[in-house]
Amino acid sequence: MASLLMVQDEVECGQLIAPFGFMRDGAINCLLSPRPLEESAKCQVFRDWITAQMARGIRRIEEV
Numbered sequence: 216m217a218s219l220l221m222v223q224d225e226v227e228c229g230q231l232i233a234p235f236g237f238m239r240d241g242a243i244n245c246l247l248s249p250r251p252l253e254e255s256a257k258c259q260v261f262r263d264w265i266t267a268q269m270a271r272g273i274r275r276i277e278e279v
Contacts, residue, residue: 218237218240219233219237220244246266
């Protein structure tokens with residue numbers, strides 16, 4: 216058992232199957248940093264990228 220966000224590429228290419236589908240489990244993902252991300256332009260770019268990737272993954276889950 217795994218989160219679809221963690222295995223969605225493998226499910227889509229047929230490497231894994233989900234015979235019983237997926238369920239929302241209420242999990243929350245958080246990006247933690249020892250310093251505020253606003254202090255670094257590189258960190259801001261990473262934050263924006265990872266946020267977009269998570270949003271993309273959630274949209275893909277909703278399509279399933």
